[in-house]
Amino acid sequence: MAVDEESDTSPRNSTGGENTENKRNEGRGEEERAFECNICLDTAKDAVISMCGHLFCWPCLHQWLETRPNRQSCPVCKAAISRDKVIPLYGRGGSKEDPREKLPPRPQGQRTEPENTGAFSNFGFDGGFQMSFGIGAFPFGLFASTFNFGDPVIRGHGAHGTNPANLEDERFLSQLFLWVAILFIFWLLVA
Template structure:
C-alpha cells in the first residue's frame, strides 16, 4: 500500500460515521466497545430501553457512563456532549372518542356472561411472547407462563366442579 493511497483513505469521512444515523458524527462519543456515535443518536437509543441498554452494533452494555466524548485538537468548544441532551419531542394529544357509554355495568355483565375473556385478561394469558424485542427470553418467563397456565386450568376445574 503506497503512502498516497493511505493519505486518501484517511481523509475519507466514512471512518467518522455514526453507527445509528450513518451520517458524519456530530458531538461524537465512542462506546467502550469502540463504536462511534452521535451523542443525540445514542442518547435517544439509550432512552428507548432504559433497563436493557446495549450497543446497537455489538450488543455490549452501554450507558451514559460507558461512553467517551471525542474531542478534536483544534476544537474551540471543549464541553462534554453528554451534558447536553437533545430536546424531548413534544407529544401529540388527541381526544378519546368513546362511542359506547355503558359505564361499569357493561363490564360487569360481560364478565358474568362471558367469564373466559375476563379471566384470561386477569391472568395475562394473551401476552404475546416476542423474544426479538428482548433479544432473548427473559429469566423465568417460561416458568411464569407455565404457572399461569396451570392456575388457569385449576380455576376452570373448580368452576366445572361447582357447576356440576
C-alpha cells in the first residue's frame, strides 16, 4: 500500500491522547487548506499569488508555465497569467527573497553581443570610412557590396582625423559612391 494516510499527522500522533489530537489536526487541516497550493495540494512553499487571487508554490506554477509557454493561463480559473504578473507572498519568518529569483531551476541561456571596437563604431570620425549598399530580395541579391576605406585598427588616433587632405579624399569618395548608388537605383527604376 503506497498511500500514506497519515503523512500530515504522524509526528503529532505520537504524543498525547489520540482522539483529541485527531480532532485538533482536523481543525488545523481545514484552516491550513486555505493556504494550500492549487497544484501540489500541499502548504504553499515560496508562495506566489496570481492577479486572479489563486495561490501556488512558485516551483509548481513555474513548471506549469513552462509546460504551456504559448498559452499561459491560471490553472484554477484560466485567466491570463505570467511570471511578471504574480505577487510573491511573504509571511512572518521565512525567506525574504523573491521566490521567483530562486527559480527557474533551469539556468537561462546567456549570450552577449560581441564587443564592437572595430570599423562600424568610428564611422566618420578618425579616418575609417565605410559604406555598404545592396539591392535585391534575398536570396537573389542583385548587388551587394561593402566599401571599406581605411582600416581604423591599423591607423592610429589623432593624426589622420585632423589631416585635411585625407578628409577631402574621403568626402570625395563618399560623394562618388553616393552618386554611383543613386545612378544605379535610377537605372534599376528605368530599366
